[in-house]
Amino acid sequence: MFDFAPDATTPPAERYRQLADAADALTQGEKDSVANMANLAALMWEYVPDLNWAGFYRVVGEELVLGPFIGRPACIRIPIGQGVCGTAAETGETQRVEDVHAFPGHIACDAASQSELVVPILQSGSVIAVIDLDAPTKARFSVEDAEGIETLANRIADRI
Template sequence: MVEVSNLYPNDKKELYALLNSQLKALLDNEPDVIAGLSNASALLMGALKDINWSGFYLMKRGELLLGPFQGKTACVHIAVGRGVCGSAVLKDEVQLVTDVHEFPGHIACDSASRSEIVIPIHYNGTITGVLDIDSPLTCRFDLNDKEGLMEFVTILEELLDWSFS
């Protein structure tokens, strides 16, 4: 795991307020999706405690394709409906999984991962990708994470140029 700076507050509402402010500053006048998602994954990896992977999968030719990320190597292709990421796309809803070993069809890209949160990303009403974050701890993510990361994704949706998708 990456050591997290002590500059980030322990209170999750304060943490996400700061992260979302930092994301807006990072994306100011930089609409490129790859550059923006690269910085967004690095921002999350450096700020969130107890995570071992942070990144994005983008929709391409009807499946999820690995995008910018921080962490160990990852699965490159994920079918819609398969695993936590594919389920988020199929259902078009956030997947907050407290123990991935209990999730039917979980894809174990990193056997150390125990919990996961996946948030769909939309462009023009269609899912264009997902934000995926893994943790080596069970029950790492809660409703505060869900709320803060949904706002994080909304910022990405609004400030990046998704017209490539």
């Protein structure tokens, strides 16, 4: 049985280190990307406070297709280059959006989402998926959050 439960008083940098270590332990040796993404979505839900959505979109051709997640039902397909997720997939760069309603072309899958953090996952220099985190408050995600999820993305890229 796995019991990955962070202490609520753990500082963010340590919390993200623990998240990356838990992700590594949970996915090591598992080759099924769907199973790994499902467990990783659950881990992010446990380790990253104040979320209303945590999960993945996978690159399939010229669009992103919904992957495992935790939260309300979501958009199934997003064209590359559209919305926050599509922009991250197109540019290969992390998108940290303080107010999603001010983001040009934002795709509102859940009206409760106010801020968003999207981190691309790369293999051999190409984006294969994105990690998408949504929060019900504006300006929820800090640079430290972005760096922590980028570390996670780098650590698990070969398991997606």
